[in-house]
Amino acid sequence: MAPPRASAQDGCGHAPAPDQADGVQVLNILRSYHAAEKAQRDRMRGSMEMNDADLSALAHLLQADHEGRALRPIDLSRLLNISTASTTTLIDRLETSGHLTRGAHPTDKRALILIPTMGEDTDVYQTFSVIYQRMLAVAQSLTPIEAATVGKFLGQITAALDPASAPRSPA
Template sequence: MTNDPLAADWSSAQVEVMHRLRDWVVGFTALNQHLGTWMRLPASDANALGQIIWAAETDAPLSPAQLARQLGMTTGATTILLNRLETAGHVVRSRESADRRRVTLRPAPESREHARRFLALAGTEIAGVLHTTPPAELRTVAAFLARITTAAAEADGRLSSGSRTP
């Protein structure tokens, strides 16, 4: 494979996958904007709140630093965003760890329930696809997405460290 991805000889299946990944990002962004409207929040705040709720739902609550990485924001900008969400009553910061310096982000119960009502309305089609897809296909897709996510994280780490060579 050439070092120039734009000059590489891509198969039609590879191009199709990249188009579908892009389409998912576009669709997810649109749904996030609807969540923002539903919650009466700017899209960036709704995205952050969604990340906080999802993490809490999976029993893996985020720290502010983890949220900043997921959002692609600086810790300072994330702190300002969290201050807005906390002031509006959407997020609670707590110290649940033995290390009292570690802050855990949790959605406020009312905001969590309001977001759940949105997901019940907005997630119907996505849930339908997930529930009707055969388990073997889901495992294949999950494995592929894990590999492509790892590749993206490796590229991000390399670029963040200032390295311009693969």
């Protein structure tokens, strides 16, 4: 499937200079991706009857679980950029709804870890999995050179938007 064509205007409603047309097209495609991702999240929130923070928390919990990592409440707080009080309320909500349990940290007995309770047969897991697999298939179709180019571009865009969250280059 071919990428969408750039409109005759940039995101600010101006016609791009000829030497900027390719860059404007890429930014327009990036905006289209962002809109598609937001629409998908809105559909998921509606079908799961969850707010955005809960849905993001579940995504982080599933990702960490998939990677064999445990998340503590403070980790979730930082990932979601919310206060510890808001995180406690969110965790209480997800625990009440059966999406997670609190468990003892394996090495720090004073700390808790958050354990997702969504098995592979649950709607939540299936929804995240289907979307992830579709996106992964697209990413895996890239050649190594294309993947490096996309990775570099997205890292630079991330740094342009939020220098503090930019991915670190391997040393």
